[in-house]
Amino acid sequence: MGGACSRKRDLLDEVALRRSGRYYKSSSAKWLLLTLPRCNTNVSVREQGKCPSLMDLCVAKVREDIKNYSSFSVLPRDISQLIFNELVASHCLNDVSLEAFQDCALQDIWIGEYPGVKDGWIRIVSSQGESLLSLDISCSDVTDTGLSLLKKCPNVQSLKCNYCDQISDYGLGHLSGLSNLTSLSFKRSNVITADGMRAFTNLVNLVNLDLERCLKIHGGLVHLKDLKKLESLNIKYCNCITDADIGSISGLTNLKELQMSCCKITDAGITQLKGLSKLAHLNLEGCPLTAACLKVISGFPSLMFLNLSRCSISDDGSENFSALQKLKVLQKLKVLNLGFNSISDACLVHLKDLINLESLNFDSCSIGNEGLLNLKGLLKLKSLELSDTGVGSNGLSHLSGLSNLESINLSFTSVTDGGLRKLSGLTSIKSLNLDSRLITDAGLATITSFKKLQSLELCGGSITDAGVKNIKDLKSLKQLNLSQNSHLTDKTLELISGLTGLTSLNVSNSRITNAGLRHLKPLKNLRLLTLESCKVTANEMKKLQLSALPNLLSVRPE
Template sequence: MGGACSRKRDQLDNEDGLRRGVSGRYCKSGSSKWLATTFSRPVVEIQREKGKCPSLMELCTYKIREDIDNYGSFSMLPRDLSQQIFNELVNSQCLNDVSLEAFRDCALQDVYLGDYPGINDNWMDVISSQGSSLLALDLSSSDVTDSGLIYLKDCPHLQALNLNYCDQISDRGLQRISGLSNLTSLSFRRNSAITAQGMSAFSGLVNLLKLDLEKCPGIHGGLVHIKGLTKLESLNIKWCNCITDVDMKPLSGLTNLKSLQISCSKVTDFGITYLKGLQKLSILNLEGCPVTASCLDSLSVLASLLYLNLSRSNLSDDGCEKFSKLGNLKVLNLGFNDISDSSLIHLKGMKNLESLNLDSCRIGDDGLVHLSGLQRLKCLELSDTGVGSNGLRHLSGLVNLENINLSFTVVTDGGLRKLSGLSSLKSLNLDARQITDSGLAALTSLTGLTHLDLFGARITDSGTNYLRNFKNLRSLEICGGGLTDAGVKNIKDLSSLSLLNLSQNCNLTDKALEMISGLTGLVSLNVSNSRITSAGLRHLKPLKNLRSLNLESCKVTANDIKKLQSSHLHHLVNFRPE
């Protein structure tokens, strides 16, 4: 019946947990800067809108979804077809404990139910009936308990298991998965019931490549049970403030470790000495740990280290000369540390550096001269620093720069002219009150911009004329209060926009919605704190791709939006007022 239809199992291996659901346990809410959801619209609906012809398999799957109550079993179908039907029901949130029964003994390979409502132990019998075929299982945010995990003994080939945010699983449940020796990925984020003693169940998972225990506050002393997992490549114990230097010792023999996340723990410079033998380590996150520049002595011997996060630690100018030993780094985060311009001279030798974060450090114009030779730099974070217009001249030669954040700096309109030659620039954050229309005029040569944040800038209707030069913009935020409907006329032709934030512009009316009704690619729209009314919602009907809509402090009610959602905006999953 065709090729493999299931989603890739490496979706469970997302390092940053970007797969999000709609329950609120994963999602940030209330901000147009964040929008993500697990559940998507059926492919056949999207293709119909685009004028494409869906495949025969897609048509069959869509029809079965509509008539799901008429089917008692799919076990006679080829696996790839039953897998696609299962995925379709999950994506459309049409799967329930009754329709689930039709998938008994279907030999499914992937069962992704992360953040799906209503899952409990009663579902586990059908899930386990997939037997040795089941390779990946995501039950995150479910009500599955320790008792439900006993069913997994029938799935000996399981490779990836995600039990994030499963509040009812404890040490007892860990024992029930201890025999799944084929597991390569295991995730238990935010579980307060797992203890060091229970972690003894991990000792037999000898094929484990990735282990995620983020926000598990009771695991101090338990890492001794993973010291024999020599294949382990990724370990995440972020936000486990119980972790101390003693916990680092068992990690010293995990020589295949490539990624280690221990941010917001109690690990000090001494604990870092245990990592000297991890020669394959390329990612190390020490954000919020009480380390100083002294730890750089230990880190300098890690030849593979490419990513280092030391933000919110105890760094000061003292000892920063040791940064010169980390010449291979590509990404360095020093944000929110007590370092000044004098420390930046020690970064001059980092010729491979592609990303540098100096957010909220005590730096100004004088320090930027030391960055002028970092020709590979693509991303530079200077938010909330003392950097002003004079310092920007040192950045004018960084021709590979793609992303720069100058929010809450003292850069003025005149200084922005020094960025006009950075033709590679794609993302620019200028969230600062002193930026005006004149500053926007100085940037018109940056035609490659895809993201422009002018959140707090004082842009007026006249200034929006310059936006016509940015035809590639996908994200635009202008929230300084200076826009009226007249200014929106210059935004309506930016057809590539997927995110538009015009909040805080209190003079915008329903006419503004009418003018942006042609931006059919919009996924997120924020026009809160304006004069928009319920009558204007009709103009949003063409925005079929809209997932997030914020109209707080407008003359619009949640019921008004729900009616629009049910009749036209079927993809809308996040809206305010709610």
Template sequence: MGGVCSRKRDQQVDEDGVQIQVSGRYGKSGSSKWLRTSFSRPVIDCQLGRESCPSLMELCIHKICEDIDRYTKFSMLPRDISQQIFDNFVDSHCLTSASLEAFRDCAIQDVNLGEYPEVNDSWMDIISSQGLSLLSVDLSGSSVTDDGLSLLKDCSNIQVLSFNYCDQISEPGLKNISGLSNLTSLSFKKSNTVTAEGMRAFSSLVNLAKLDLERCSRIHGGLIHLKGLTKLESLNIRYCKCITDSDLKALSGLTSLKELQMSCSNITDIGISYLKALVALSYLNLNRCGLSDVGCEKFSGLKNLKVLNMGFNNITDACLVHLKGLTNLESLNLDSCSIEDEGLANLTGLSLLKCLELSDTKVGSNGLCHLSGLTKLESLNLSFTLVTDSGLKKLCGLTSLKSLNLDARQITDAGLAAITSLTGLTHLDLFGARISDAGTNCLRHFKNLQTLEICGGGLTDAGVKNIKGLASLTLLNLSQNCNLTDKTLEMISGLTALVSLNVSNSRITNNGLQHLKPLKNLLSLSLESCKVTASEIRKLQSTALPNLVSFRPE
């Protein structure tokens, strides 16, 4: 379903339906985080009616950072000032192994160096010198080894520790955190050296409330070491394909658990049976697990569930019968399940539902009548379903809707006309829908739109005239409309809030780029398969669009 304009299978989408870009590893140097920060002089503007005058503290800290070569030690300063100077160094990407020495024994509380380049064991001596003051440490993506981690063992007040994507932390290193009993949050995301035996060190972390082991591939059998962590409220074992039904038995006693994420695990209905005792659960992610209608029977007792993700499982309408009593449910994901119109009748009592994901199901126009009473619904995904223009009329009473996805070839101008009562929409996805210039007249009803995608190929410059008045747009995707010309860029030049613009596969040329100069907030620009060169985009970037960090062609 979805036709030639479909992009679902080429996208990466998180389990709550939000589009994301995922890198293969923590980017040490490729992160746009550093591209969006600068260490420029603060703007001093104290004219009447302005509020941009910096405080005396800000001026002092800026002056210290500006003359940093004059200072070799900050330990004589109050801790909060040292912390602000340190944070400034990190945010501006100016911290080096040499300048780090000035922060020895400063009693800093937070060391957040996630994704920061060149962090290794040589930095750990200074970090650990903060001693009992140290409360939060994030060294994700670093080259720190077991030896470096061992230096933190005396920083016994640490509450938050993150070593995501650290490939050199193993069992010997993990033993050093066993004494950090004040830890409330621990994260080793995508750390393939973390093993079941290494997890033995977690058993003494009695105050642990949040544990993240996403993409850890060697922890089968290790969950047994969590049995005594009675304060654990959140556990993330997504993409841990080593996890099986037997592992979940160890979780049955964690009655404080409120959030459990285990998508893409190798579990079945048998494993789900161990979850029925977790009555405090409010967030359960079972995306892409081996779940069937039989396993869904266990959900009926989880009365506190607010978020339930069952996307990409072998479930049918029979499963939804067991959800009727989950009246606190606010978000339900049934993406790519064998759900049909009749099954939606079981959702009519879920009056608190705000987000419903039905993408790639067998739901058609008849099933939408069962949604008419869900008046608090804010997000609805009907992409790649069997819903037609006539069925969309049944949504006209859902005036709380803010996000609506209608990426399907059978949706046309008539369907867009049927939803004009949904004036509160902020996100409208018509990616593959067959919308023409005439249909864009309906867009005048959606003054609050922040994101808009119309990529079915039916637009010309004439249709864009009805888009140029949507002043709140931050994302606009008009790709695959091959008849759009430079005139389109001229017409949208007034959409100064745009952060992302895609007009790929069109007749845009280098000459049209001049119209983008007013779009100072633009971070992402895609003009692939156009008569546009990377060199001309770079010129535009250097002269008029300094915030542009991603563009194609590049």
């Protein structure tokens, strides 16, 4: 019943099953029937238009009458788990209703970002004992004291404590006995230091460790050197990490994913990673590297994802050319990000043999039309980022054979209406980003061939209501950004009123008025609406939100 309950577990529930008389199917079914009203059309069902199951109706009824129940411990765990999940999803869980889940043998408690979570809640959490397998208390007020209660839950496999600023090194010490942990996350925990990481030494079954934005852990990676099962390590934005730390993880030969964005890692630090032959995902964005590091990176035969954005990669010398050429051996590479580097057309010749590439990013690189000739053979390419490059209309003819292309970003390029027409045969495109300073209403006629388009950005200034007529029949659109087109009027809102799948709409800096807001009423799926610098008032937008757009979560201006 439910995804959380049907999963196969490594740890069986033998202890829970021995509880006296608690899990008899007949008694639980009788209880469910007693809670179900004979006729109640007000029972909420989350999926509109879908016939609810008996269990859906029962769980919804329990949620409505939650004040009538003091304990669910006599129910089968699957049912109490569903009720708990429903209360969390509907924001009905509080200090009082939580007490009903004492000793329910729940397996998964996901209350990350839920308001009011504190040490008192962990008392109920810990009462699940050996049954508890996963816990998320991210963004909570839980302290070291609360964390100490988890000693009663020795079988926990996954624990997330992201943004928990009241958990210190001392609190980490309480985790040392949770030897069954396979996944642990402490993102942005500013109190944790290298000394506190000693607690990780005993977590020998750890497979995933996330310490993103932990800024005081320099010297702490030494406590990970014996975690031989570790496959994923995230230390992104830990700007305290230097080359001196890398030697400590060089022996973790099972590592498959290593996230080190914006660390102070240089070419010398990368050299220490030579033995990590299983690496499939390597993120070095923003690290002070040069093209010399690619000699080591080319020795990772399993690499599928490589991010070198915002590094100091350059192709302005013969030595660097030979280093970049080594990338051709990475035949499993699917994602390559070289954005914001000194990459020119001459570099692209070394990438044409990477025939398994699915995503390629050259954002703000010095490439132009000639370089795109080297992409003709990358037939598996699905995503291409060319924003702020020298690419123009002529270069797009080299892309005409990339029939699997689903996303292309041409913002801040010199592509015109003529160039857009060269992409008309790429009918698989789902995401298109254009700089409309050079794209006119006439060019938008090409847009009609992209029947699968889900995201369209046309920012810049040249589009009018006449051009929007070419958008109104793109029924698959979910995100539409027409900002900075100052000639657009209320007519535009009328034209797109039939795009009922839209979840995000931006028509900022246009001539939209309060009178035009009525055309948005059919867009029931709209969650984000941005109308900054338009002739609309916050009061009218609020009325629209309350009366017609129930799913709208963000409105700008408010």
